[in-house]
Amino acid sequence: MSEMCNDLLNTVDRICDEHCSKPVRESAEAGAWPAALWQALEEVGLTRAALPEAAGGSGLAFEDAMLALRRSAYHAAPVPLAETMLAGRLLAAAGMSVPQGALTVAPVRRGDVLRFVQGASGTTLSGSAHRVPWGNLCAHAVVAGELEGKGVLGLVSTARAVRGVEKNLAGEPRALLEFDAAPLLASAALHDAPARLEAEGALYRSEQMAGALERTLEYSLQYANERVQFGRPIAKFQAVQHMLALLAGQVAAASAAADAAAEASGLAPDAFAVAVAKSRAGEAAGKGAEIAHQVHGAMGYTREHNLHYNTRRLWSWRDEFGNETYWQSRLGRIVAAQGADALWPTLSRL
Amino acid sequence: MHAFRFDPVRMPASAQALRSEVRAFIAAEVANGAFTPSCNSWSSFDADFSRKCGARGYIGMRWPKQYGGHERSALERHVVTEEMLAGGAPVGAHWIADRQSGQQILRYGSERAKHTILPKIASGECYFSIGMSEPDSGSDLAAVRTRANKTEGGWNISGTKVWTSAAHRTNYLIALVRTAPKEDDRHAGMTQFIVDLSHSGVSVRPIYNLYGGHDFNEVVFDGFFAADDMVMGDVGTGWKLVTSELAFERSGPDRFLSTYQLLVESIRAIGADPDARSANEIGRFVAHLATLRRMSTSVAGMLERGAQPMVEAALVKDMGTAFEREIPETFRHLIATEPALGDGASYAELLGMTMLRAPGFTLRGGTREILRGVIARGLGLR
Numbered sequence: 001m002s003e004m005c006n007d008l009l010n011t012v013d014r015i016c017d018e019h020c021s022k023p024v025r026e027s028a029e030a031g032a033w034p035a036a037l038w039q040a041l042e043e044v045g046l047t048r049a050a051l052p053e054a055a056g057g058s059g060l061a062f063e064d065a066m067l068a069l070r071r072s073a074y075h076a077a078p079v080p081l082a083e084t085m086l087a088g089r090l091l092a093a094a095g096m097s098v099p100q101g102a103l104t105v106a107p108v109r110r111g112d113v114l115r116f117v118q119g120a121s122g123t124t125l126s127g128s129a130h131r132v133p134w135g136n137l138c139a140h141a142v143v144a145g146e147l148e149g150k151g152v153l154g155l156v157s158t159a160r161a162v163r164g165v166e167k168n169l170a171g172e173p174r175a176l177l178e179f180d181a182a183p184l185l186a187s188a189a190l191h192d193a194p195a196r197l198e199a200e201g202a203l204y205r206s207e208q209m210a211g212a213l214e215r216t217l218e219y220s221l222q223y224a225n226e227r228v229q230f231g232r233p234i235a236k237f238q239a240v241q242h243m244l245a246l247l248a249g250q251v252a253a254a255s256a257a258a259d260a261a262a263e264a265s266g267l268a269p270d271a272f273a274v275a276v277a278k279s280r281a282g283e284a285a286g287k288g289a290e291i292a293h294q295v296h297g298a299m300g301y302t303r304e305h306n307l308h309y310n311t312r313r314l315w316s317w318r319d320e321f322g323n324e325t326y327w328q329s330r331l332g333r334i335v336a337a338q339g340a341d342a343l344w345p346t347l348s349r350l
Numbered sequence: 351m352h353a354f355r356f357d358p359v360r361m362p363a364s365a366q367a368l369r370s371e372v373r374a375f376i377a378a379e380v381a382n383g384a385f386t387p388s389c390n391s392w393s394s395f396d397a398d399f400s401r402k403c404g405a406r407g408y409i410g411m412r413w414p415k416q417y418g419g420h421e422r423s424a425l426e427r428h429v430v431t432e433e434m435l436a437g438g439a440p441v442g443a444h445w446i447a448d449r450q451s452g453q454q455i456l457r458y459g460s461e462r463a464k465h466t467i468l469p470k471i472a473s474g475e476c477y478f479s480i481g482m483s484e485p486d487s488g489s490d491l492a493a494v495r496t497r498a499n500k501t502e503g504g505w506n507i508s509g510t511k512v513w514t515s516a517a518h519r520t521n522y523l524i525a526l527v528r529t530a531p532k533e534d535d536r537h538a539g540m541t542q543f544i545v546d547l548s549h550s551g552v553s554v555r556p557i558y559n560l561y562g563g564h565d566f567n568e569v570v571f572d573g574f575f576a577a578d579d580m581v582m583g584d585v586g587t588g589w590k591l592v593t594s595e596l597a598f599e600r601s602g603p604d605r606f607l608s609t610y611q612l613l614v615e616s617i618r619a620i621g622a623d624p625d626a627r628s629a630n631e632i633g634r635f636v637a638h639l640a641t642l643r644r645m646s647t648s649v650a651g652m653l654e655r656g657a658q659p660m661v662e663a664a665l666v667k668d669m670g671t672a673f674e675r676e677i678p679e680t681f682r683h684l685i686a687t688e689p690a691l692g693d694g695a696s697y698a699e700l701l702g703m704t705m706l707r708a709p710g711f712t713l714r715g716g717t718r719e720i721l722r723g724v725i726a727r728g729l730g731l732r
Contacts, residue, residue, distance in 0.1 A: 248725055328637060335632055
């Protein structure tokens with residue numbers, strides 16, 4: 001980790017301590033836009049941290065930008081930081097300029113296809129995109145599809161496209177967007193744009209899960225050391241110690257897998273490393289959250305304790321941009337198709 | 351922040367060339383018929399192969415040249431070990447000496463021990479066993495009762511060590527021995543000695559394991575004389591030494607690659623077009639393996655910097671050995687076969703051989719319960 005990155009992580013901590021309080025999280029879940037939090041993150045350049053310098057980024061290494069994203073998830077910051085970073089990096093990869101403000105991406109639900117049509121007055125977009133993260137609160141969406149059999153990326157206004165808003169388990173908005181020959185504000189070719197969007201999304205969610213897991217471990221250690229039963233802190237019971245050791249293993253594995261994927265994805269997502277990360281972090285999310293709640297007892301089952309801000313995110317994020325089964329199967333098919341003897345050379349390349 | 355960290359590692363430029371070199375060496379040996387790749391290959395015993403490894407500079411890689419070493423980095427050594435294990439190479443004869451005993455002698459041994467023993471280890475001609483467990487002291491290592499009494503020019507050792515892998519074929523072991531009566535601090539009063547198994551006063555009795563193999567032994571000391579220069583470090587510091595020895599023992603790729611050959615053969619048996627469940631399970635194991643590799647390499651990077659990553663090593667071993675044990679348990683559902691006795695020539699034999707060895711994976715080098723205790727201590731729970 002560079003010194004610059006260390007400073008940035010401290011900055012994320014400071015901003016979240018100030019602007020990501022419980023009332024801010026609660027009002028965000030009720031549908032309000034956390035303007036002060038977003039503005040603070042924007043002011044320090046975090047929303048553009050994953051961009052190459054030439055595209056208006058801060059010159060931070062991509063894996064360092066991912067660590068900053070991870071830290072925001074540690075704080076359960078209720079903002080579309082991952083989506084904005086992701087959308088910006090796709091735009092930059094296609095050589096398009098990155099607009100100001102919060103951005104989202106579409107389509108994200110498997111099976112949703114947005115149709116790009118080249119007309120006399122420019123390219124238009126049609127079709128439905130379900131559960132677009134923060135789609136109702138971001139002015140622009142970066143959309144991926146195909147045009148004449150080639151990958152294409154577009155920038156579109158969400159202003160008249162929102163048809164409904166659902167929430168994920170963490171109360172983050174997931175919007176239904178419908179486009180009917182909506183004019184694209186800009187578009188450009190991008191190789192395999194929909195697959196790239198999916199892989200990039202899986203990587204960012206892996207980072208966020210790693211961050212949320214770190215926090216659940218910290219909460220769990222703290223609670224186990226404070227909660228006294230049978231005359232001693234429950235941390236002194238071997239059964240509890242062993243559960244927490246397993247939680248630590250899940251946290252370590254999710255972080256290591258996400259680290260590896262970020263390192264391999266500096267220019268574009270490395271499909272193999274991302275599949276490893278989303279599979280492993282997704283598995284860690286479920287197992288880790290289960291242990292954290294068991295350690296916290298009834299207290300962690302309440303809305304009063306803060307644990308749920310992280311665990312509800314873990315339960316949501318593991319199913320977004322492809323769940324474990326999806327990515328494990330992809331990995332399994334790649335490995336089987338390459339043949340048994342190719343496995344070690346593939347692994348040792350990472 | 352947490353009590354553990356797995357920092358990214360940048361591999362030295364030499365690592366890739368070394369990786370290719372080792373891979374080519376293993377392929378040539380397999381082609382020559384020198385060995386058939388096997389599971390758990392670091393518990394094999396093939397002195398010819400060890401001598402070849404020694405001649406190629408793959409043993410004692412980190413040690414100074416004056417002791418027969420090659421002054422290479424922990425990361426280069428890591429590359430060689432994982433290539434050997436992934437290739438199922440019979441590295442067992444020199445494994446313990448290279449992984450931990452030589453390292454201990456280098457750090458704590460007398461000048462004579464370093465000069466007489468290390469070059470022979472590095473050339474692949476001298477092998478070690480581990481002298482920790484006793485009949486009444488397994489996980490509770492501080493309960494050892496083997497005693498050494500001071501005598502003219504050295505020590506007389508009496509007592510019994512057990513589960514001593516390969517002691518009927520190795521040259522030495524490092525024994526943890528009580529040199530002072532037990533007191534309130536139960537970790538005080540212990541000392542490590544280098545024991546020459548060819549000397550009188552020590553006898554080795556076989557203990558056959560559950561697949562009928564002779565790997566374990568009981569080693570009985572009856573007034574065995576160890577010279578003063580066979581003492582490791584200062585008398586009474588044995589607990590500290592044994593703890594640092596265990597850090598080397600716990601973090602390496604030998605803690606998650608013991609069943610790698612079975613994973614490879616299972617993928618081969620399933621074929622290029624797996625059904626949904628098989629694809630899923632293969633993918634899950636690959637995701638776990640890639641992650642364990644990353645963590646273990648990170649620990650090698652920390653060892654390189656001189657850190658003592660006790661908690662990280664325990665995490666790798668606990669998760670890695672669970673992974674090793676899960677491979678036979680999962681693939682038996684996907685490839686309809688009955689596990690068979692044998693040397694691993696067929697898939698059924700490989701499966702059977704792995705299943706009969708698997709219980710040891712989560713015992714050797716510290717049980718999973720002990721490891722979770724180490725992790726819990728690192729997390730501030732004890």
